[in-house]
Amino acid sequence: MPITYTSGDQVEVYRFNWPITLGVPATALFLQAWLPHQFPAFAMLDLPLLVTIFFAISRRNPISGLLTGGAIGVFQDALTGLPIGLNGIAKTLVGYAASSLGVKIDVENAGARLLVTLVFCVTHKVVYFMVARGMVNLTMNWSWPHELWSALINAVVGVFMFYALDRFKQRT
Amino acid sequence: MESVLGRYKNLIVLACVLVAQVLGLAVQVKRTTDTESSRLIRIWAVNMVTPFEKVLHWMHTGTGNIWHNYFYLRGVRAENRDLKAEIERLRLEQVRLHEDAAQAHRLQALLAFKEQFISQTLPAQVIGSGGSEQSRILYIDKGQKDGLKPDMAVITVDGIVGKVLKTFGSTSQVLLIDDQSSGVGAILDKSRLQGIVRGTPAGEVVLEHIMTDNAVQPGEEVRTSGGDRIFPKGLPIGTVTKVGTGQDLFLNIRVRPAANLSKLEEVLIVTKLVEQEPTQLETGPVRAADILAERLPSVPDKPPADASKLKEGAANEAANPVAPAPGKPSGASAPPHAEVAPNPRSGSIVPISPKNTAAAPGALKPATSHGPAPAPVNVAEPLQTAAPMPNPSSPPPTTEPPTQNGPQ
Numbered sequence: 001m002p003i004t005y006t007s008g009d010q011v012e013v014y015r016f017n018w019p020i021t022l023g024v025p026a027t028a029l030f031l032q033a034w035l036p037h038q039f040p041a042f043a044m045l046d047l048p049l050l051v052t053i054f055f056a057i058s059r060r061n062p063i064s065g066l067l068t069g070g071a072i073g074v075f076q077d078a079l080t081g082l083p084i085g086l087n088g089i090a091k092t093l094v095g096y097a098a099s100s101l102g103v104k105i106d107v108e109n110a111g112a113r114l115l116v117t118l119v120f121c122v123t124h125k126v127v128y129f130m131v132a133r134g135m136v137n138l139t140m141n142w143s144w145p146h147e148l149w150s151a152l153i154n155a156v157v158g159v160f161m162f163y164a165l166d167r168f169k170q171r172t
Numbered sequence: 173m174e175s176v177l178g179r180y181k182n183l184i185v186l187a188c189v190l191v192a193q194v195l196g197l198a199v200q201v202k203r204t205t206d207t208e209s210s211r212l213i214r215i216w217a218v219n220m221v222t223p224f225e226k227v228l229h230w231m232h233t234g235t236g237n238i239w240h241n242y243f244y245l246r247g248v249r250a251e252n253r254d255l256k257a258e259i260e261r262l263r264l265e266q267v268r269l270h271e272d273a274a275q276a277h278r279l280q281a282l283l284a285f286k287e288q289f290i291s292q293t294l295p296a297q298v299i300g301s302g303g304s305e306q307s308r309i310l311y312i313d314k315g316q317k318d319g320l321k322p323d324m325a326v327i328t329v330d331g332i333v334g335k336v337l338k339t340f341g342s343t344s345q346v347l348l349i350d351d352q353s354s355g356v357g358a359i360l361d362k363s364r365l366q367g368i369v370r371g372t373p374a375g376e377v378v379l380e381h382i383m384t385d386n387a388v389q390p391g392e393e394v395r396t397s398g399g400d401r402i403f404p405k406g407l408p409i410g411t412v413t414k415v416g417t418g419q420d421l422f423l424n425i426r427v428r429p430a431a432n433l434s435k436l437e438e439v440l441i442v443t444k445l446v447e448q449e450p451t452q453l454e455t456g457p458v459r460a461a462d463i464l465a466e467r468l469p470s471v472p473d474k475p476p477a478d479a480s481k482l483k484e485g486a487a488n489e490a491a492n493p494v495a496p497a498p499g500k501p502s503g504a505s506a507p508p509h510a511e512v513a514p515n516p517r518s519g520s521i522v523p524i525s526p527k528n529t530a531a532a533p534g535a536l537k538p539a540t541s542h543g544p545a546p547a548p549v550n551v552a553e554p555l556q557t558a559a560p561m562p563n564p565s566s567p568p569p570t571t572e573p574p575t576q577n578g579p580q
Contacts, residue, residue: 030221032303033311034228040434043305062182070189078217080307081337081347085197089190096186132306135197139352140306141373 014058014169024165025051025072033079044150046121048072050158052091053120054165056098057107065102069095083136090127094120110159117158121151215340218311222343225300226313233297233437290404292444293327294318298436299343308351308375310334312439315342323402325442331408331430332356332396333439348433349409350377357399358409363388366397369409369427377410379425386423388415394427404445 016024028047036043052072056065073091077084098120101107107116125147132138177184294314302309314320316339324336326346334354337347347354350371358369358379365388367381379394392412398405408430418424 026220029217029303030224033221033300034225034303036303037298037301037310038232043301043303063185066182066186066189070193074193074213075217075220076303078214079221080302080304081309081345081351081353082304082307083197083200084213085193085200086306088193089197092186092189092193096182100182131197135194136201138306139373 013060013172015172016055016058016168016170020168021055024055024168025068025075029072029075029079032076044153045157046124046154047161048076048087049091049094049121049124050117050154050161051165052095053098053117053158054162056095057102057113057116058169060099060102062096062099062103065095065099066092067095069093069098082132082138086128086131086136086138089131090124093127094124097123110163113159113162114155117155118151121154122147125151214338218340218343218345222299222311222313222340225311229297229299229313290442290444291446292442293440294320294443296344296439296441298346298439302345305375306373308348308371308433309337310346310348310436310439312344312346312441313342314441315340315344317342319443320344320441325403326439327403327407327442328431328436328439330432331410332403333431333433333436335402336441346439349429350375350433355400356403356409357397358394359397359405360388360412361393361395363392366399367425369394377427377429379412379427380418380422382423382425384417384421384423388412388423388425390415404442 025048028051032045032047035045052065052069055068059065069091070088073087073089074084076087076091098116101116105112107113129140129142132140296312296314296318298310299313300311302311310333312326320336320339322336322339326333326335332349334346334348334351336344338345348371349356349369352371352373354371356369357366359366360379360382363386365382365386367379369377369379371377382388390412394409394412396403396405396407396409410427410429412425413428414424414426416424416426
């Protein structure tokens with residue numbers, strides 16, 4: 001699987017215009033709320049997380065990544081009946097980690113994207129689980145097969161989604 | 173110092189953002205209600221998403237309606253024939269249930285039951301979900317503007333769905349019964365055991381607080397007990413699918429919800445409940461022996477001194493259209509729908525019924541130890557249709573005004 005380790009000078013940093021910066025997360029939040037009602041199986045997907053990862057690894061700026069992840073997570077929490085901050089904390093950490101990783105390695109090819117997204121989906125679930133159990137005392141069942149299967153599906157969808165979103169990238 | 177800040181700038185920002193969110197989380201966990209800040213974020217998020225959901229839902233239903241109402245009409249004739257047969261069958265069943273319900277309400281009145289009945293409902297369309305496996309909520313297209321408030325019951329014709337959790341301008345959040353934070357007072361239909369129906373993290377519905385020494389069979393229906401003060405008593409919750417031994421001497425009972433929670437399109441919000449107390453209470457305690465005495469033929473006392481006046485009164489009564497016909501509710505002012513309410517429960521909110529007339533103070537009260545004997549009743553006529561006779565020792569009979577809120 002070709003994951004290229006590069007120096008900070010070698011990787012390309014992208015930026016996005018404001019309509020994309022706001023519109024893509026908003027669309028992901030909307031679809032996340034709308035699709036599971038039409039197709040319950042879509043509740044397994046976490047489109048806001050995929051958008052967080054995509055922006056983080058494209059911008060390669062940890063502060064930008066964590067702020068984007070935090071904002072998306074907070075708004076995602078606001079649509080649920082749970083306390084605000086569960087997804088916020090988890091996506092903040094994922095945004096920071098993904099952008100930090102994006103600085104180190106080249107994640108432009110499909111294999112690398114699949115692997116990175118898979119890892120971050122599991123990381124997100126672990127952080128969410130810990131915060132939900134530790135801070136909110138939320139009862140949650142942890143099932144490795146379910147979480148891995150869910151992460152794999154998210155990663156596969158993420159690969160296609162990243163390619164669709166690549167066209168909105170702008171070189172700095 | 174500046175170099176340290178510059179070197180660890182990313183980590184410092186990360187720590188600040190995390191600390192802020194952890195503090196916010198701690199505040200929300202401590203307080204039971206939403207703080208202003210979190211409420212504001214929820215309003216922003218909901219207002220950002222729900223307008224698009226409403227538009228998409230409108231387009232989806234519009235397209236579906238055009239297809240199903242104008243193009244795809246195959247099998248409609250056969251379906252219509254089947255439905256007519258079903259209506260005939262249900263009519264017969266309705267007659268029987270109506271009698272059962274009337275009898276049940278009479279007994280409830282004797283036992284001084286106080287029950288809640290659905291008086292007013294508001295239909296709403298489901299437009300979206302919370303989008304999370306951990307939080308099972310729905311969004312509906314009705315909100316504060318339509319008079320919705322938190323903790324209102326949300327139901328379908330099949331069974332209960334959940335309750336209104338939060339209300340916004342024109343949207344509301346509905347917490348489903350399979351969410352782990354929900355709880356519904358429940359009663360098993362046959363064994364009459366009471367428990368609490370809860371959701372699990374996996375999205376299943378379980379009935380808790382039933383001891384292991386009780387026998388619960390799969391297939392038994394679970395209904396609302398009314399103990400939660402949100403759902404009226406007797407609404408279907410679901411059916412027991414699996415019974416196992418749980419923790420702490422309690423059974424682990426899984427319930428399949430009566431309403432299909434994953435495919436909800438339209439729901440009803442119970443916006444008004446009527447808490448009705450039987451009118452027989454006004455007459456004081458009534459014993460079963462009293463009721464039997466009412467129904468048994470008795471030897472009439474001496475005829476009234478002024479028999480001609482009584483005859484006159486009877487003639488007037490026959491000419492009076494307000495007087496009840498045999499077998500019909502006595503109140504002519506009662507709304508027509510109340511007489512033939514299809515739901516057995518709705519019979520209880522018929523404002524003026526034969527039993528109520530019979531229970532009016534001084535009317536048809538037999539000679540008991542509680543008071544003097546009333547005037548004799550002509551046993552040739554059905555007891556319920558007899559006109560109330562004045563009792564000198566009791567206040568004049570009162571007729572309650574009809575309830576305006578009929579069943580929906």
